[in-house]
Amino acid sequence: MIENVLIGQFIDASSIFHRLDPRSKLISLFCIIIAFLLIDNISGYILASLLVVGCITLSQIPLRFFLKGLKPILIILAFTVFYHILFTKGENLLFQYSILSIYKESIIEGFSIVLRIFLLVLITSLLTLTTKPLDLAHGFEILCKPLKRLRFPVEQFSLMLAITLRFIPTIVMELDKIIEAQKARGVNFEDKSFVKKVLSYIPIIIPLLFTSIQRAENLANAIDARAYGDGSGRTRYKVLHFENRDYQVIGISLLVVGVFFLLRMVGG
Amino acid sequence: MLSFDNVSFAYGQHLVLKNISLQINKGEFLAIVGPNGSGKSNLSKLANGLIQPHLGKVLVDGVITQMPKSLREIRRLVGLIFQNPEDQFITTTVFDEVIFGLENIGVDPDKMKSIAEDALKKVEMLSYKGLEPHKLSGGQKQRVAIAAILAMKPKYIVFDESTAMLDPEGRQNIITLMQQLHTEGITIIHITHHMEEVLVATRVLVLKDGLIVADGTPASIFNNNIESNELEVPLALKLKQRLRSTGIKVPEQVMTLEGVVDYLWTSS
Numbered sequence: 001m002i003e004n005v006l007i008g009q010f011i012d013a014s015s016i017f018h019r020l021d022p023r024s025k026l027i028s029l030f031c032i033i034i035a036f037l038l039i040d041n042i043s044g045y046i047l048a049s050l051l052v053v054g055c056i057t058l059s060q061i062p063l064r065f066f067l068k069g070l071k072p073i074l075i076i077l078a079f080t081v082f083y084h085i086l087f088t089k090g091e092n093l094l095f096q097y098s099i100l101s102i103y104k105e106s107i108i109e110g111f112s113i114v115l116r117i118f119l120l121v122l123i124t125s126l127l128t129l130t131t132k133p134l135d136l137a138h139g140f141e142i143l144c145k146p147l148k149r150l151r152f153p154v155e156q157f158s159l160m161l162a163i164t165l166r167f168i169p170t171i172v173m174e175l176d177k178i179i180e181a182q183k184a185r186g187v188n189f190e191d192k193s194f195v196k197k198v199l200s201y202i203p204i205i206i207p208l209l210f211t212s213i214q215r216a217e218n219l220a221n222a223i224d225a226r227a228y229g230d231g232s233g234r235t236r237y238k239v240l241h242f243e244n245r246d247y248q249v250i251g252i253s254l255l256v257v258g259v260f261f262l263l264r265m266v267g268g
Numbered sequence: 269m270l271s272f273d274n275v276s277f278a279y280g281q282h283l284v285l286k287n288i289s290l291q292i293n294k295g296e297f298l299a300i301v302g303p304n305g306s307g308k309s310n311l312s313k314l315a316n317g318l319i320q321p322h323l324g325k326v327l328v329d330g331v332i333t334q335m336p337k338s339l340r341e342i343r344r345l346v347g348l349i350f351q352n353p354e355d356q357f358i359t360t361t362v363f364d365e366v367i368f369g370l371e372n373i374g375v376d377p378d379k380m381k382s383i384a385e386d387a388l389k390k391v392e393m394l395s396y397k398g399l400e401p402h403k404l405s406g407g408q409k410q411r412v413a414i415a416a417i418l419a420m421k422p423k424y425i426v427f428d429e430s431t432a433m434l435d436p437e438g439r440q441n442i443i444t445l446m447q448q449l450h451t452e453g454i455t456i457i458h459i460t461h462h463m464e465e466v467l468v469a470t471r472v473l474v475l476k477d478g479l480i481v482a483d484g485t486p487a488s489i490f491n492n493n494i495e496s497n498e499l500e501v502p503l504a505l506k507l508k509q510r511l512r513s514t515g516i517k518v519p520e521q522v523m524t525l526e527g528v529v530d531y532l533w534t535s536s
Contacts, residue, residue: 134360166360169402218355224318225350226358226416227343227372237367237380 009069009128013060016245017130022139024246029127031253035260036120041267044260045115051256052122061129069125070118077114084110137161138238155231163219171212178207269293270315270346270424270455274324277310284310286478287324294423297446297456299466299486301499302475308459311475312428315457316346329423344373347417351429353409354401362388362404362412363397369420387419388412391445407438414445425449426457431465443468463502467523474499487520504528 012018017025036048056066090105128136141158148154182203183189189200270292277285285307292298300308313319314326317333326333328342350356359365366384375383388394391411401409410430417425427446431439439462447468450456458469466472472489474482482489490505501509504525508518511528518531 162360163358166358166401169400170354173402215355218350218352219358221313221318222350222356223358225316225343225348226369227340227420228368229340229372233340233374235371235374235377237371237377239377 009065009125010132011061011065011129013130015058015060015130017055017059017126019245020130020249021240021242021246022131022135023143023240024242024250025127025131026136026139026143028249028253029124031250031257032123033120035253035257036116036123038257038260038264039112039116040264043267044263045112047259047263048119049115052119055123055126059126059130065129066122066125069121069128073117073121077117080117081110081114084113133165134162139240142240153231155234159228167215170215171208174211175204175208178204269327269329270457271327272311272314272321272324273327275314275321275326276323277307277314277319277321284478285314285321288478288480289324290473290480292424292455292457294455295450295453297450297468297470298458298473299469299471300457300459300473300475301461301463301466305477306475307478308475309428312348312426312457312459315424315426316343316348318348340373344420345423347420347422347425349410349413349417349425349427349430351432353406353413353433356413357401357409360400361397362393362399362401365401365412366416366419369416373420383419384415387415390418391415405435405438407434407441410434410438410442411445414442418449422454424455424457426459428459429461430458431460431462439465463500464504467502467504486523491520 032051039045039048056063085102085106086100088103088106088109090103092104093101094104094107095102131139137158141154144152144154144157179189187200187203188196191197191200272288272290275285275288275290276283284305288307288311300311302308310319314321314333315328317326317339320334328345331338331342333339333342357365359368363384366387367380370380370383385394385397388397391414393408393411393415396404396408396412404412413430414425425446427442431442434442443465446456446458456469458465460466466489467486469486472482472484472486473480474489490499490501504523504527507525507528508522511518511532516532516535518528522528522531
């Protein structure tokens with residue numbers, strides 16, 4: 001079971017996106033999301049699609065990893081299309097049957113929203129596929145530093161995130177052990193009936209919860225014992241550096257926002 | 269010097285430590301034994317300020333542990349190694365684990381790498397530095413925990429049943445490491461249930477129901493207080509006593525099986 005656990009979605013390669021500072025990737029992603037939300041005509045969609053395809057090619061990561069990210073939202077996408085086709089009103093009536101009427105505009109709108117979500121998910125996957133979770137957390141921590149003024153515990157939050165990632169394999173191993181132990185006591189996990197299946201998970205969840213809480217207490221002691229205080233006077237080993245390429249990428253992202261803004265003005 | 273002045277500690281109404289006074293001098297190798305619930309672990313947590321005494325005070329090199337300002341320095345001076353190797357591994361890799369403590373005490377980031385590598389070299393874990401915790405054995409994780417403490421340049425290291433969850437080989441490794449650190453001038457406090465491990469200490473403390481019932485060298489403890497404290501006598505000492513009762517005069521200072529065997533081979 002432990003072999004199947006992938007921490008985060010990071011796929012190693014040596015593309016430009018892998019080498020970028022996590023902060024510049026986060027800022028750029030933010031810009032691109034704004035740019036994509038500005039799209040309101042066909043030329044915008046074509047340009048955005050070209051941009052996404054270009055980025056995916058540059059990332060050197062096989063397309064299937066990107067498509068994996070789309071799987072869980074397929075139902076939502078399908079629902080969005082149907083909703084728009086059935087309920088949005090337009091001028092050009094295509095089809096009518098009793099109370100059901102479908103317009104040309106509603107079909108276009110349904111599909112363009114889906115395309116927009118599609119593009120947003122793909123570009124976000126680009127970030128998570130090319131950045132290690134811990135680097136992402138570190139970048140996030142530095143970008144969120146201003147929030148410290150508002151007493152938001154930025155560093156503690158980042159440590160919490162790191163610990164969560166660290167303990168995934170531990171908890172999975174624990175789960176394996178508990179399942180084996182309960183099997184040895186005669187718990188049946190192979191029952192087909194839904195209710196019994198759900199009930200059979202209770203003897204797994206309760207011990208897992210119990211040991212996890214115990215672990216949390218031990219871990220808290222270990223963190224305190226190693227002089228982790230309130231964060232004051234703490235130094236960091238990893239220092240993130242902005243290179244030229246980071247400034248370039250942020251510059252390009254800002255340019256993209258500008259272009260999409262112009263397209264909206266002109267096309268609208 | 270680590271000193272406990274009339275220290276009492278309680279959980280609710282239950283008094284765990286009763287008016288304990290104890291001085292641990294620099295350069296000692298102190299073993300603490302006693303049945304479960306005798307207050308051993310609380311003693312270790314009091315030593316670096318993880319818990320505070322309800323009565324009395326604990327002083328580390330003259331600094332009282334109740335002062336929040338001095339806690340960071342106290343935790344640097346008194347390293348604590350816990351029982352469960354898994355629950356004290358905070359970060360995602362061996363190297364990061366050693367770095368964590370250095371960051372907490374505010375070490376200059378440029379010096380961290382060499383300090384961490386030196387510490388890992390000392391416990392023979394340098395070649396594992398990129399590995400994640402779930403790829404290490406319990407003994408290896410425990411050695412990483414020791415390296416993480418050593419990097420912080422402590423004067424005292426408390427091992428709170430740190431050998432209890434290890435296989436015989438892992439346990440022997442840790443004991444050897446303790447002896448090595450002791451000869452290098454670090455004060456060792458070893459809490460254990462294994463009586464053979466006590467024999468390498470310079471001083472033994474027997475705790476029972478929150479009271480110190482015996483305090484002395486291993487030889488004096490095992491020769492005088494065995495029945496009264498229900499301690500299990502190590503095999504080497506049992507053998508020595510049987511031999512002595514049959515007239516073979518094995519010297520008092522011989523404490524290990526090897527020592528007894530050597531004596532039997534060399535004496536005429």
